[in-house]
Amino acid sequence: MKYKSILLSVSLASLLQAEQITSIEYINLNKISQTIANETLKFKVGEKLNIDKINSAIKKFYKFNYFDDIQVTMNNGKIQFIFDEKPSIINVEIEGYKERKDDIEILKKQIGISKGNMYSSKRLKKAKNSLIKELEREGYINSVVEVDIEHISEDSVSVIFNVNKGEEIIIKKVNYFGAKNIDHSSFENITVNKEEEFASWFITQNDGELKAEQLEYDGKRIKELYLEYGYLDANVKNPFLEVDFSSNQANLDFYINEGSQYKANKIKIYLDSTIMDPKKIYPELSLKKDKVFNIKKLRKDAAYIKTLIADLGYAFAQVQYDIRKNTNDGTADIIFNIIPGNKVYIRDVKVSGNSRSLDRIIRRDVYLAPGDLFNLTDFNDSKSKLKRAAYFDKVSIVQRRVSEDKMDLIVKVVEASTGNIILGGGYGSYNKFTLSGSIEDKNIFGSGLGLSVSADLSAKKSDLSIKLKNPAIKDSKYHGAFDIHSDQKEINKTAYNLNKKTKGFSLSTGKEIIRNLNMGATYRLDSIKEDYNYKDNVVKEAGKRYYGNTDYITSSITPYLRFNNTDDFYVPREGFKINSSLEFAGLGGDSKYLKSSSYLRYFYSLNDLYDLDWILRYKLQGHFLVDNGQINQGDSLYLGGTKSLRGFKSYALGPNNKDGVIEDPYKGMASTSVELSFPLSEAAKMRWGLFYDYGMIGREKISDIKRSSVGGIFEWISPFGPIQFIFAKPLDNKKEEDTSSFEFSVGSSF
Numbered sequence: 001m002k003y004k005s006i007l008l009s010v011s012l013a014s015l016l017q018a019e020q021i022t023s024i025e026y027i028n029l030n031k032i033s034q035t036i037a038n039e040t041l042k043f044k045v046g047e048k049l050n051i052d053k054i055n056s057a058i059k060k061f062y063k064f065n066y067f068d069d070i071q072v073t074m075n076n077g078k079i080q081f082i083f084d085e086k087p088s089i090i091n092v093e094i095e096g097y098k099e100r101k102d103d104i105e106i107l108k109k110q111i112g113i114s115k116g117n118m119y120s121s122k123r124l125k126k127a128k129n130s131l132i133k134e135l136e137r138e139g140y141i142n143s144v145v146e147v148d149i150e151h152i153s154e155d156s157v158s159v160i161f162n163v164n165k166g167e168e169i170i171i172k173k174v175n176y177f178g179a180k181n182i183d184h185s186s187f188e189n190i191t192v193n194k195e196e197e198f199a200s201w202f203i204t205q206n207d208g209e210l211k212a213e214q215l216e217y218d219g220k221r222i223k224e225l226y227l228e229y230g231y232l233d234a235n236v237k238n239p240f241l242e243v244d245f246s247s248n249q250a251n252l253d254f255y256i257n258e259g260s261q262y263k264a265n266k267i268k269i270y271l272d273s274t275i276m277d278p279k280k281i282y283p284e285l286s287l288k289k290d291k292v293f294n295i296k297k298l299r300k301d302a303a304y305i306k307t308l309i310a311d312l313g314y315a316f317a318q319v320q321y322d323i324r325k326n327t328n329d330g331t332a333d334i335i336f337n338i339i340p341g342n343k344v345y346i347r348d349v350k351v352s353g354n355s356r357s358l359d360r361i362i363r364r365d366v367y368l369a370p371g372d373l374f375n376l377t378d379f380n381d382s383k384s385k386l387k388r389a390a391y392f393d394k395v396s397i398v399q400r401r402v403s404e405d406k407m408d409l410i411v412k413v414v415e416a417s418t419g420n421i422i423l424g425g426g427y428g429s430y431n432k433f434t435l436s437g438s439i440e441d442k443n444i445f446g447s448g449l450g451l452s453v454s455a456d457l458s459a460k461k462s463d464l465s466i467k468l469k470n471p472a473i474k475d476s477k478y479h480g481a482f483d484i485h486s487d488q489k490e491i492n493k494t495a496y497n498l499n500k501k502t503k504g505f506s507l508s509t510g511k512e513i514i515r516n517l518n519m520g521a522t523y524r525l526d527s528i529k530e531d532y533n534y535k536d537n538v539v540k541e542a543g544k545r546y547y548g549n550t551d552y553i554t555s556s557i558t559p560y561l562r563f564n565n566t567d568d569f570y571v572p573r574e575g576f577k578i579n580s581s582l583e584f585a586g587l588g589g590d591s592k593y594l595k596s597s598s599y600l601r602y603f604y605s606l607n608d609l610y611d612l613d614w615i616l617r618y619k620l621q622g623h624f625l626v627d628n629g630q631i632n633q634g635d636s637l638y639l640g641g642t643k644s645l646r647g648f649k650s651y652a653l654g655p656n657n658k659d660g661v662i663e664d665p666y667k668g669m670a671s672t673s674v675e676l677s678f679p680l681s682e683a684a685k686m687r688w689g690l691f692y693d694y695g696m697i698g699r700e701k702i703s704d705i706k707r708s709s710v711g712g713i714f715e716w717i718s719p720f721g722p723i724q725f726i727f728a729k730p731l732d733n734k735k736e737e738d739t740s741s742f743e744f745s746v747g748s749s750f
Helices: 010-017 034-041 051-063 101-111 121-137 184-188 212-228 295-310 359-363 376-388
Strands: 023-027 067-075 078-085 088-095 144-153 156-164 170-177 240-244 249-257 263-270 318-326 331-339 345-352 392-403 406-415 419-428 432-441 450-458 461-470 478-492 496-514 517-534 549-564 574-585 592-605 615-630 668-681 686-698 705-718 721-730 742-746
Touching (some): 023 034, 121 144, 121 212, 212 295, 295 318, 295 376, 376 392
Parallel strands (some): 023 078, 170 249
Antiparallel strands (some): 144 156, 392 406, 419 742, 496 517, 549 574, 574 592, 592 615, 668 686
16 A cells, blocks of 8 residues: 655654644545545544644545545645545446356456446456456466556546457366276266367267366365265375367376275264263264265264254354374274353344345244344254245345354345236147236235235136235234135046136135144135036936036135245255145035145255256155045146146146046146256346156056156246246157147246
8 A cells, every 4th residue: 555644853743743733625535525534534623733643544545445645735734635536437348258248247246346446457457367267267278358448537437358268178088097996987076177078069968168267176176075985195186287279179187196095983072061961962973983984974973063062052162073094904083072162142133134124024034032042053044934035135144243152143134026016928738828917015015914916817717816925923923824716727628628617715824833844724615617518429428427517616624734944935955845735625515525735845956066056856746536425527636737747738637538438537646847957147047957747647546647758947036026938848648638848937936
């Protein structure tokens, strides 16, 4: 930092110290207000002149990072601060690299320069170097970046980065010299730089593009893998890259000294037994005596012990471990030393960033309150629950230690758009064109109440509904919902067409019985009219129950259990969603049946394994009907559509014409889905993915019909809610079965 101070002789300084300040003036000061400038000085008019205070003020002004130079003049008690301000950057452009606007904006953040920053040669040099590193990370070697500065005015500049990308280097061969006990394919699963494979353009194949910035980390990843296999003495030298610039191809060599493999031997935990008996911990550890040592299991055990101790209130407990190798017999002793520190209590829970949501809506989802003993599990669960609430784009909870035994929790949120007017549509081979519209707010006036009015219209169906939901009645563990609906759908089968009209309402209430697990019940009352149009080739057998028009009432109650410990509302990366319900129909109505419905959804992030934001999703669902006196044709189970078996139209598989007779309702259905989701644009909240679906359905035997499909999806968490484009291909459909190769879904996700 450069600044001009005032150099005075001792005698002159003594003279000035006695001089009184009569005025203070700021020249060319625009970046900060005069009020802030006065506060920075720490002296004012009327006080005696103090050279040390002036020098101190100059240093503080420089810390604002707004000024190139500061001078001070003094004359008969009049002080002038003369500022030479840095110009502001009013425009930043990057040419020759990246084309999409959102990618360029992300790149600006990565290199640390954007509109509104103060201009300085140091800032530009740092941004330029960061940009070159980013190019190297993507495999462009010897790239050139030139920076053009255009002075728009005296206090503003425009910055243009002109990028001349170097040639992209392709790795043709990767050698792992010295690797004998671990298969080379295992290295490819963890390293970023891989050799080019056949058909490298295909998504499942390695393209071989060099990521220079990751070379040193690849060596560390290989060593980490050896530690997972128990090779504690393994050594991986910095990789050697041999580049042929005439062909832009390279060979990459890793030199490995594996050493010996170790097994875990004695495991010892040093912990004050008054806090917890160590004997209770040993059986739960992942590392086991006489088993191959694994560094990942060791860290998992350390985290497990940390959670156990922190759940007892020792928020700042330290779990230190030591590995003592016995080279003679190839074993390793593991020593855990736990330093618990003091028990910590919550002094206060503070909320920030909630411009709309009421504080109590946030606090009720935080499991720790003022006066509580700290609990790490409660702390982590609080973050997950707030993220599941759909009220916020970002959630973080910061621990702020205020004393040896007290801490504040600072809940920081970024509000999401919860009020939406949605218009959407799509096309499928069954519903044809679909128009969807809704007015929805998941957080009315910041109260946590949800209200929606929605309509879905197509050639085959129309759904109208009004829903009111309260996730925490009077901020308690009880929740409730009320729904009024009117829908009409047409089911076209080979034997008949069914036009089903339903009008009714539902009322549900429930309670969180333990964390993440809710229990409750829903009452439903529907008036249903079924109009059948039998086709000419159908034999209308006398006594057939499903004949002509049918009007009936369904009155049912459905107890349910719901579990949800996922970590986000829109894009979960870990956790389960489990739902099980049993509908009893026959409470005064015409329908008399039992309907069991269950589903499981599982989310797993592959980030820890591959350092990539890939998400594995799995879904399993099953539905079963039991006849207790009357199952109407419209109550039958069907398979097909975006919720069960993509690639087949809604109701594609179900009761049909067989030998001239309409089949009875289908009473068993199950489907499963596996998806792998990839990031497309983090800034735009876009992802894409691949899926495989499999389903079964039958009247008495669930496996009467089996079908499957594959496809791809495009997902966008838009300002209007989640949007999905689904492209599917059935694998084993029959010729007479209708399929749906494209669907457009608004407001739903996996």
